[in-house]
Amino acid sequence: MVGWLVKLVVAFVLLSLLLVLVFRFVPPPFTLTMLGDVFAGRSVTKTWKPLSAIDPDMVRAAIGGEDSRFCTHSGFDYQAIGAAVVRNAKGGRIRGGSTISQQTAKNVFLWQGGGYFRKGLEAWFTLLIETAWDKRRIMEVYLNVAETGIGTYGVEQGARRYFKHGAGTLSEREAAQIAAVLPLPKKRAGVSPTGFTRRYARSIQSRIGVVRREGLDSCLR
Incomplete structure (x- = not known):
């Protein structure tokens, strides 16, 4: 039994290393989230775009909305995680402290949803992509x-x-509205948003200028 468990762990480690190395150069063809849509009877639309062909304001909107320390952390933003723990302990809307690196690891290699087991795998894949990929590749895959x-x-x-x-030709407002959708893409409207999504998009739009002025996207230039 122990021997089989060791073999299973070794096989998982080798497979995960192989996938990370392959996806450093090759676009991930499909994800478990996409598979979930297929099983639900929905069609999946996707078009790969290199980072150089994506408007820089979309990158800045992602950083401003999701991970302001993307260029300086090594995969985990412990300050954001700590702040999320404090907020969540007070009750109300549950918020996470996931970085773009963590979200990329989850989106490419894992499934949506919580649980300590999935979060542990997410941490493993986050460490791998932060080691094997550069920041440009992480952002490119994420977007x-x-x-x-x-x-x-x-x-x-x-x-x-x-x-x-x-x-490739997004305005600041358009980029911000797409970024505002990312946390809850099945529930938020990317065009003519209302309520919280509208306010959040406006907040992200204002942060685009901050990211530009303070060089928070410097690792991607």
């Missing part, structure tokens, strides 16, 4: 596999769905 609407994946298809043009 291409993140769900931007029901059955819609990547900012290219998100831009086409909401604004009828590609992600």
Whole structure:
């Protein structure tokens, strides 16, 4: 029994290392989240775009909305995690402290949802991609596999769905509205948002300038 368990662990480690190395150069063809859409009877739309072909304001919106210390942390933002723990202990809306690196690891290699087991795997894959990929590759993969609407994946298809043009020519407002959808893509509207999503998009739009001025996207230039 112990021998089989050791073999299983070794096989998992080797497979995960292989996948991370392959996806350093090859776009991930499909994810478990996409598979869930297929099983639910929904079509999946996605178009891979290199980071150089994505409007820089979309990158800044992602950093401003999701992970302001993306360029300086090594995969985990312990300050954000600590702040999330304090907020959640007070009750109300549950918020996480996941970085873009963690979200990329989850989106590419794992499934949606919580649980300590999945979070442990997420930490493992986060360490791997932070070691094997550079920040540009992490951001590139994130912006291409993140769900931007029901059955819609990547900012290219998100831009086409909401604004009828590609992600290479986004305005600050458009980039901010896509970024505002990312935490809850099946429940938030990327076009004509209302309520919290509208306020959140406006907040992200204001942060785009902060990211630009303070060089928070310097590792991607």
